[in-house]
Amino acid sequence: MPLNSKIEDPSNHDWKHNDLADRFNTHKAMDEIHPDAAVNIYVGWPVFFEQIKYQMEFLGRDKLNILDFGCGTGEFCKNLHMKGHKVVGMDKSDSMLEIAKGNSPHDISYCLKELVDSDGECSIFYNQMDVITAMHSFEWNKNIDDIVKDLDKFLVPKGIMLFAVFPKGHVIESLKIKDLFEDFDSEENPTEGFCNFDGVKIPVYIKDPTYFDDIFKKMNYEKVLEFYPQLPKTFLEKYEWHAAMYPEMVILAYRKTV
Numbered sequence: 001m002p003l004n005s006k007i008e009d010p011s012n013h014d015w016k017h018n019d020l021a022d023r024f025n026t027h028k029a030m031d032e033i034h035p036d037a038a039v040n041i042y043v044g045w046p047v048f049f050e051q052i053k054y055q056m057e058f059l060g061r062d063k064l065n066i067l068d069f070g071c072g073t074g075e076f077c078k079n080l081h082m083k084g085h086k087v088v089g090m091d092k093s094d095s096m097l098e099i100a101k102g103n104s105p106h107d108i109s110y111c112l113k114e115l116v117d118s119d120g121e122c123s124i125f126y127n128q129m130d131v132i133t134a135m136h137s138f139e140w141n142k143n144i145d146d147i148v149k150d151l152d153k154f155l156v157p158k159g160i161m162l163f164a165v166f167p168k169g170h171v172i173e174s175l176k177i178k179d180l181f182e183d184f185d186s187e188e189n190p191t192e193g194f195c196n197f198d199g200v201k202i203p204v205y206i207k208d209p210t211y212f213d214d215i216f217k218k219m220n221y222e223k224v225l226e227f228y229p230q231l232p233k234t235f236l237e238k239y240e241w242h243a244a245m246y247p248e249m250v251i252l253a254y255r256k257t258v
């Protein structure tokens with residue numbers, strides 16, 4: 001092999017790339033946070049908090065056990081903990097988890113998990129969770145259905161899975177304006193392609209809500225929510241959002257019935 005040949009670094013296609021811990025930097029001051037991460041805080045978190053409140057009312061409890069799948073640098077876990085919940089954060093990126101652990105109180109548990117497919121260190125939390133959250137954490141996995149089935153092991157009956165993913169309409173609009181999304185199988189019906197985070201290209205898999213409806217129906221879950229939050233004016237002004245205006249996330253929730 002010639003000495004100057006470019007050897008592709010596999011971490012350029014993986015969430016374990018260290019640069020991504022700085023891109024999804026929700027642990028920093030609000031004016032240092034990247035707009036792609038701030039959108040989760042401004043648009044996604046309020047809906048998640050509201051649904052968790054409904055779940056508390058549904059279960060008649062004032063504290064819940066909550067697992068945040070794909071917790072990243074842990075700021076959402078910290079906010080849940082401040083609201084009094086017992087929190088577990090799970091992520092496959094050790095650099096993200098290192099930041100999360102460094103910034104969090106000790107009674108938040110973090111576990112490193114590549115795929116939730118076996119009895120690893122996280123299995124001590126099986127059958128305990130009243131809520132599982134996943135803020136833009138599912139769509140980077142080709143085998144989303146396997147991950148959902150494995151996450152089911154952590155949830156108690158009547159527990160909810162509450163998550164946000166990219167809606168197809170947002171990806172279609174982003175491809176038109178050449179923002180973030182690229183190299184997709186189709187411009188009109190994009191299902192597989194990449195998100196380019198300043199040179200780190202992560203494969204991404206776009207699923208319609210009906211895909212999740214089918215998975216959860218087979219698992220005897222009932223649908224609780226399908227919501228496309230708008231981008232608030234305060235957010236658009238503060239972060240000079242130049243990305244697609246189609247809602248950046250669809251938030252879905254399903255309740256385990258048995």
Ligand SMILES: C[S@@+](CC[C@H](N)C(=O)[O-])C[C@H]1O[C@@H](n2cnc3c(N)ncnc32)[C@H](O)[C@@H]1O
Pocket residue numbers: 015016024026037040069070071072073076090091092093096113114115116134135136137138140141147
């Ligand atoms: C877009 S970031 C979102 C991070 C965080 N939820 C937030 O709102 O800032 C996606 C996160 O999901 C994690 N992730 C993706 N697939 C995963 C998997 N199969 N197992 C564990 N973590 C995963 C990544 O490591 C990354 O931290």
